Amino acid sequence: MREAEEAAFARGISAEALMDQAGAGAARAIRQFFPQASQCIVFAGKGHNGGDALVTAEHLQRAGWEIDVRLTLPEEECAELTRKKLASLREAPPPPACPRAVTVVLDGLLGLGARELLREPIRSSAQEINRLRREKNAFVVALDLPTGLNSDSGETDPEDCVTADFTVTIGFAKHALIVDSALDRVGRIEVVPLPDLIAPESAGNECLAIPYSLQSALPRRKFSTYKNQMGRIGIVAGSQGLIGAAIMTTEGALRAGAGLVELFVPKELYSLMASLAPAEAMVRPFRSTRELLTHEVDVWAVGPGLGSGHASDMLKFIDQAKQPMVIDADALNMLSGHTDILQRAPGPRLLTPHPGEMKRLLDPGKMSRAGTARHFCEQFPVTLLLKGSRTIVAERARPLSYNSTGTPGMATGGMGDVLTGVCAGLAGRGLGFYDAARVGAWACGRAAEISIFQSGQSEESLLPRDVLAHLGKAFNELRNPTV
Numbered sequence: 147m148r149e150a151e152e153a154a155f156a157r158g159i160s161a162e163a164l165m166d167q168a169g170a171g172a173a174r175a176i177r178q179f180f181p182q183a184s185q186c187i188v189f190a191g192k193g194h195n196g197g198d199a200l201v202t203a204e205h206l207q208r209a210g211w212e213i214d215v216r217l218t219l220p221e222e223e224c225a226e227l228t229r230k231k232l233a234s235l236r237e238a239p240p241p242p243a244c245p246r247a248v249t250v251v252l253d254g255l256l257g258l259g260a261r262e263l264l265r266e267p268i269r270s271s272a273q274e275i276n277r278l279r280r281e282k283n284a285f286v287v288a289l290d291l292p293t294g295l296n297s298d299s300g301e302t303d304p305e306d307c308v309t310a311d312f313t314v315t316i317g318f319a320k321h322a323l324i325v326d327s328a329l330d331r332v333g334r335i336e337v338v339p340l341p342d343l344i345a346p347e348s349a350g351n352e353c354l355a356i357p358y359s360l361q362s363a364l365p366r367r368k369f370s371t372y373k374n375q376m377g378r379i380g381i382v383a384g385s386q387g388l389i390g391a392a393i394m395t396t397e398g399a400l401r402a403g404a405g406l407v408e409l410f411v412p413k414e415l416y417s418l419m420a421s422l423a424p425a426e427a428m429v430r431p432f433r434s435t436r437e438l439l440t441h442e443v444d445v446w447a448v449g450p451g452l453g454s455g456h457a458s459d460m461l462k463f464i465d466q467a468k469q470p471m472v473i474d475a476d477a478l479n480m481l482s483g484h485t486d487i488l489q490r491a492p493g494p495r496l497l498t499p500h501p502g503e504m505k506r507l508l509d510p511g512k513m514s515r516a517g518t519a520r521h522f523c524e525q526f527p528v529t530l531l532l533k534g535s536r537t538i539v540a541e542r543a544r545p546l547s548y549n550s551t552g553t554p555g556m557a558t559g560g561m562g563d564v565l566t567g568v569c570a571g572l573a574g575r576g577l578g579f580y581d582a583a584r585v586g587a588w589a590c591g592r593a594a595e596i597s598i599f600q601s602g603q604s605e606e607s608l609l610p611r612d613v614l615a616h617l618g619k620a621f622n623e624l625r626n627p628t629v
Contacts, residue, residue, distance in 0.1 A: 147258055147317050150343040159342045162227055165194060168316045169201020169231075171338030175314045175629045176206065176250065176287055178336070179599045183210035185246040187278065189271050190228070191255040192219045197228035198316065199254020199289050204235040212241055216274075218255060218267045249284040251275050253308050255293040258320070262296040262303045272306045279309060288313040291322060292331050300325025307331050317343045319354040324548045326514050329535055334595075335550045338629055352516075353545045355584045357627035363581040364572075364624060376405030377574020380443035381567070382435075382463075383450040384411045384419060391451025391475065391563045392419065394610050396427045398567020399447065401617045402586070404574045410438060435463035445470045447570035449477030450563040461487060470494040470573055474566040475503075482506040488526040496579040498531040498566055516546055529579035531569070531587065533562060539583040547584050551591025553598055555608035564610045565590050568617070585624070592620040 154164065176186075188203045190196035200215070207213045213235070221229060253275055255268055264272055272293050278284040286309060291297055294307030300322040311333045313323060317340050323332050337356050353359060367376075379399045384392030392409060399407045407427045411419045416431035423429045432438055435456075438446075446469055452460070457480045464473065464480075465487045471494070473481065478499050481487065485507060488495060499507060501515075508525075510518040519532050519540035532538040537549040565586055572582035596619050597603040597612035 147320065149346045150317060153344060153346075154342050161194065162230075164340055164342060165197050165201055165227065165231070167340045167342065168198045168338060170205055171340070171629055172198065172202040172289060172314045172316070173205035173209070175312075175336045175338055176202070176252075177209065178628055179312060179595070180248060180250060180285070181600060182247045183212075183241065183244070184248045184250055185212045185214065186250045186252055187214045187216065187284070188252045189216050189218065189255055189275055190232075191257075191268065192217075192224040192228060193257065194225060194227060195257030195290060196224065196254045197231045198257070199252050200228065200231040200235050202252060202254075202289065204231070204238050207235065207238050207241055210241045210244075212246055216271070218271050249278070249282060251278050251284045251286045253286060253288040253293050253310060255308075257290045258297050260291065260293070260295075260297060262294055262301045262307065264294050264303045264306055268293065269306050272303075272308050275308050276306070279311075285312070286310045286333075288332070290314070290316050291320060295322055295328055295331055297322050300328040302328060302331055309333075312336060314338055316340065318345065321352065324352065324354065324536060326516075334552065336629060337550070351545055353547050355539070355547050355549050355588050357588075357624050360581075360585050360588060360624060361627075363577055363585055364621070366625070373405035375575075376403055377444045377571070377576070378406040378408065378442065379404045379570050379574045380408050380410060380438070380441060380446045381570070382410045382438065382446065382448045383452055383563075384409075384415060385451055385453035385455065386415070388451030388453060389415065389419060389422065390560065393422055393424070394560050394563040394614070395447055395450045395567040395570075397424055397614050398564040399571035399574070400424060400426050400567075401614055402568040402571025402575075402589075404571035407571075408441075408443065410441075435459045438463055439466060443469055445472070445570050445574045447472040447474070447566050449474040450566055452476035454479070464495075465491065468492045470496070470579065472496045472498065472566050472570045472573070474498045474562060478503045479506060485526065488528055494579050495528045496531060496569060496573070496583060497528055498533065498562065498569065498583075500533045500562060504532055520546060529583055531565075531583040533565075537587045537591075539580060539587065541580045544580055547580075549584070549587040549591060551588050551595060553591070553594050553605060553608070555598055555603070555605035556591070556594050556613075558609065560610035561590070561594075561613065564613050589617055589620040589624065592623060593617045596620060
């Protein structure tokens with residue numbers, strides 16, 4: 147970020163131009179999550195982070211938001227550019243008087259280069275932000291970084307680091323935002339790209355999955371496209387008492403654009419599954435996995451709701467199937483203790499474990515989630531999607547990718563089944579597993595957010611079916627980002 151800023155200044159780009167771009171983008175990001183004009187309490191520091199916050203506030207005020215500015219220091223002690231933006235905000239037309247749906251607190255206290263140990267008056271302001279979140283149910287949006295988070299290490303002030311629900315980071319993602327220990331302080335990450343900033347040539351070994359980095363992986367279809375070009379997906383899922391997982395996986399593959407979806411179920415469940423499966427899918431009974439090896443499919447998805455029976459038969463299937471395969475849920479548990487199969491699998495494999503399943507595959511000990519993902523992919527030639535609040539996608543010799551979308555409302559059964567189907571559907575239409583996993587995780591997370599912030603659901607009421615219902619909007623946003 148510093149290198150890109152210095153290069154921009156050398157080209158004649160002013161600090162004010164970057165500030166104006168940052169504030170406009172941050173306001174668009176906030177309105178993406180809060181489309182109804184609300185109240186925004188702005189905590190502004192004396193430096194340019196405070197100036198960014200004030201530009202953001204002006205854009206919100208012009209969109210009808212009620213703005214309350216709280217400076218940490220007297221106005222005369224603020225930077226010249228920050229004072230200029232405060233004056234511009236005061237000149238903006240006042241919003242109409244109307245009921246405010248929510249209160250959003252904007253943390254513009256400290257920016258890039260700040261350290262974790264807070265001093266007065268910043269500490270008191272950070273304490274007040276956390277109080278408003280805790281006692282008034284305000285949503286906290288940190289601008290660039292939550293105050294009290296070290297921008298390089300991810301270490302936090304032990305007592306008073308701001309707890310953000312969203313962090314709108316400017317230009318590029320910072321390493322501190324994806325450190326495990328910072329997860330609950332950072333919340334949802336949104337990156338505001340600046341047109342006048344050019345990324346340095348030096349590439350890191352980490353990246354954040356955002357629309358601008360994922361767009362090219364999801365090209366529009368040619369007008370002449372037909373179903374056989376979009377992939378035939380074979381789903382092996384479901385068992386007595388676990389039929390819902392198979393249905394959600396099937397719907398996920400369909401909603402991801404698969405050309406044909408076949409659901410393979412144990413013969414004794416065929417009648418029931420045929421009556422419950424989506425009309426767009428084909429349901430086929432099977433007796434043993436030997437039968438599956440003869441079917442012509444482009445991508446397999448195996449595991450959701452499969453139960454623990456016939457493990458040896460399923461392991462042979464995972465070992466022998468030549469097609470790409472997404473492995474999830476019960477199939478992952480079957481692999482525990484038999485991971486040598488992954489060394490010799492004849493086709494690409496995408497594993498999608500949650501933390502418990504990952505621990506059964508590889509005991510991480512004291513390794514971080516990132517360390518665990520890297521270590522596993524160094525041992526096995528697979529793609530790994532390690533689920534969690536900041537889902538990680540790993541593959542040997544590829545940057546470690548962190549997902550940026552999602553909500554705590556997704557902590558409910560069935561979300562992973564939808565994701566498995568979506569990843570398989572994307573792979574069937576031509577995406578490699580690395581991109582299919584990154585796009586799938588982003589789209590499912592964004593669909594969940596849309597369900598909550600635009601369609602009336604809550605963290606408590608969100609269901610996998612809501613994610614399925616809003617995948618279309620998520621994919622459209624991926625192609626045409628608004629931030």
